[in-house]
Amino acid sequence: MTTSVIAVSGLRKAYGGKVVLDGIDFDVAAGSVFSMLGPNGAGKTTTVNVLTTLLKADAGTVRVAGHDVATQTREVRSVIGVTGQFAAVDELLTGRENLRLMADLMRVRSAGQVVARLLERFDLAESAQKLVSAYSGGMRRKLDLAMTLVGSPQIIFLDEPTTGLDPRSRRTMWEIVRELVADGTTIFLTTQYLEEADQLADRIAVLDQGRLVAQGTPEELKRLVPGTHVRLRFAGLNDLGAAARVLAGSTRDDQELTLRVPGDGRPKSLRALLDRLDEHTINAEEFSVHTPELDDVFLALTGHASTEEITP
Amino acid sequence: MSAISASLTDSRVMLRRNFRHILRNPVTVFNGALMPVVIMLMFVYVLGNAFSVGERYIQYATPGLILLAITYGLPGTAVSVNSDMTKGIINRFKVMNVSRGAVLNGHVTATVLGNSIAIAAIIGMAFVLGFRSSANPLDWLGAIGIIAATSFAGAWLTVALGMAAKTPESAGMSVVPLLLLPFLSSAIVPAAKMGPGVRQFAQYQPFTPIIESVRGLLAGAPSGGYAAAALGWCAGIALVGYLWSRATFSRRA
Numbered sequence: 001m002t003t004s005v006i007a008v009s010g011l012r013k014a015y016g017g018k019v020v021l022d023g024i025d026f027d028v029a030a031g032s033v034f035s036m037l038g039p040n041g042a043g044k045t046t047t048v049n050v051l052t053t054l055l056k057a058d059a060g061t062v063r064v065a066g067h068d069v070a071t072q073t074r075e076v077r078s079v080i081g082v083t084g085q086f087a088a089v090d091e092l093l094t095g096r097e098n099l100r101l102m103a104d105l106m107r108v109r110s111a112g113q114v115v116a117r118l119l120e121r122f123d124l125a126e127s128a129q130k131l132v133s134a135y136s137g138g139m140r141r142k143l144d145l146a147m148t149l150v151g152s153p154q155i156i157f158l159d160e161p162t163t164g165l166d167p168r169s170r171r172t173m174w175e176i177v178r179e180l181v182a183d184g185t186t187i188f189l190t191t192q193y194l195e196e197a198d199q200l201a202d203r204i205a206v207l208d209q210g211r212l213v214a215q216g217t218p219e220e221l222k223r224l225v226p227g228t229h230v231r232l233r234f235a236g237l238n239d240l241g242a243a244a245r246v247l248a249g250s251t252r253d254d255q256e257l258t259l260r261v262p263g264d265g266r267p268k269s270l271r272a273l274l275d276r277l278d279e280h281t282i283n284a285e286e287f288s289v290h291t292p293e294l295d296d297v298f299l300a301l302t303g304h305a306s307t308e309e310i311t312p
Numbered sequence: 313m314s315a316i317s318a319s320l321t322d323s324r325v326m327l328r329r330n331f332r333h334i335l336r337n338p339v340t341v342f343n344g345a346l347m348p349v350v351i352m353l354m355f356v357y358v359l360g361n362a363f364s365v366g367e368r369y370i371q372y373a374t375p376g377l378i379l380l381a382i383t384y385g386l387p388g389t390a391v392s393v394n395s396d397m398t399k400g401i402i403n404r405f406k407v408m409n410v411s412r413g414a415v416l417n418g419h420v421t422a423t424v425l426g427n428s429i430a431i432a433a434i435i436g437m438a439f440v441l442g443f444r445s446s447a448n449p450l451d452w453l454g455a456i457g458i459i460a461a462t463s464f465a466g467a468w469l470t471v472a473l474g475m476a477a478k479t480p481e482s483a484g485m486s487v488v489p490l491l492l493l494p495f496l497s498s499a500i501v502p503a504a505k506m507g508p509g510v511r512q513f514a515q516y517q518p519f520t521p522i523i524e525s526v527r528g529l530l531a532g533a534p535s536g537g538y539a540a541a542a543l544g545w546c547a548g549i550a551l552v553g554y555l556w557s558r559a560t561f562s563r564r565a
Contacts (some may be wrong), residue, residue, distance in 0.1 A: 052407045053406075053407060054403060054406055054407060074409055077407055077408060077409045078409055080407065082403075082404070082407045084400060084403055084404075086399075086400045087400065088399075088400040088401045088403055088404040089401065090329065090401055091399070092332065092333045092336050092337070093329065093332060093333075097329075097332070101325065101329055102408075104321075104325045105322060105325055105405075105408055105410050106408065106409075107321075131336070147404070151408075
């Protein structure tokens with residue numbers, strides 16, 4: 001049986017008159033990765049801030065490791081680690097000094113060893129004596145996460161840990177998250193990227209304008225979304241009609257003059273598709289491959305695009 | 313561990329961090345420690361002989377320049393406090409069980425320590441330039457007490473100003489009035505010699521009793537009235553700074 005280490009029910013938060021979290025409920029199982037997926041302004045950071053004792057909720061209950069975040073802040077703080085959206089590192093200290101600062105504040109025994117091990121593990125040993133102001137974005141994020149790990153927290157909150165990172169640093173982050181989970185740590189992760197949630201999460205909750213619009217495993221969610229498809233655009237209705245007859249399983253949109261053809265997006269099947277059009281001398285104006293993205297999840301779940309910025 | 317000893321340990325860790333910051337920022341070191349010495353050389357060598365203050369200028373100006381050594385150390389603190397608040401590191405401290413006051417205590421203690429180094433430098437330089445004191449050890453103790461109280465009060469007010477500012481740049485600007493105040497006191501020339509309006513301001517603003525009490529103590533002729541006024545101002549400013557800092561600290565982030 002799995003036990004939940006984070007239990008949230010009826011969580012509400014408003015700033016001024018603006019509702020940011022409109023009654024959300026979810027549970028996170030011990031030792032799992034729970035990902036909250038949503039666009040900018042959906043309320044992800046607000047959720048993290050409430051769960052990590054930085055912000056008081058207006059209503060609802062939140063228990064982290066069995067402790068109420070509103071009344072047992074000390075107990076909650078002693079079991080969590082948080083890596084926020086913006087690297088919370090001290091730029092005027094070296095990497096080693098940053099870690100040492102954490103170790104001293106948490107009264108970690110044999111701090112020197114703990115720090116050395118983390119520097120090694122995060123590939124920061126060589127830059128340990130350099131000031132953080134000279135670090136690259138990826139190195140800062142790594143140091144930030146290393147600082148979070150100093151006290152070996154049971155539950156780690158990662159707020160958009162890879163936003164703004166290059167693909168290589170992103171993969172490194174993913175590796176680290178997987179290692180943490182393998183050690184039994186529970187991870188609460190927010191992200192704007194479906195791919196990231198897909199790669200890491202055991203469960204995903206989709207947050208939109210302060211409400212959870214879907215929850216489930218990555219597979220369950222992807223079933224809700226149109227799969228990979230090719231979109232063709234034609235000059236006129238005649239071509240569109242002809243193509244729709246030739247390409248089985250396609251969906252036409254007469255207003256946009258587009259045809260959506262399901263497929264896996266591999267070069268081979270794309271070539272076959274184009275060959276079919278050629279055979280029937282049908283000319284497409286535009287051709288594009290679409291893989292399921294957060295936008296599609298949003299469109300499917302909420303009926304509006306994720307890119308519609310919601311001002312916080 | 314008891315709450316008080318936990319808070320002391322946290323404050324000590326923060327102090328070490330703040331002190332490293334000061335040492336690594338050449339501008340802060342220059343402004344805080346060297347600038348007052350430069351100003352001293354300028355006033356004593358270049359301008360001093362043109363002022364008639366009734367005694368050798370170095371003798372007159374030293375107490376005021378000690379005050380300048382305090383105020384010139386403050387902008388660095390304001391910027392540093394504000395950077396803590398605006399650059400995210402504060403959130404890290406807040407989700408840890410770090411005692412609430414430790415961040416502020418660290419800044420205040422680092423400022424006072426930084427000030428003491430600058431003050432030691434300026435007093436040393438004063439003696440080199442011919443300053444002589446007829447103070448007995450008790451007078452010295454009194455002078456040091458008032459100087460330390462001023463530094464402490466200035467540090468708390470600066471922490472509050474730095475905390476209240478929106479950006480590090482505006483935080484640096486917010487303490488500029490504190491840098492100008494000594495010039496509008498009896499630090500450089502006696503208030504009695506100033507123009508109308510300015511003269512009254514100079515007579516009643518906090519720096520004048522602070523400087524006059526230190527001047528009296530260093531000359532071996534302490535004035536109880538000035539000392540009481542000086543300590544009263546310091547206590548008031550420190551209290552306002554402390555309460556304002558605490559309030560802003562719990563409201564922000």
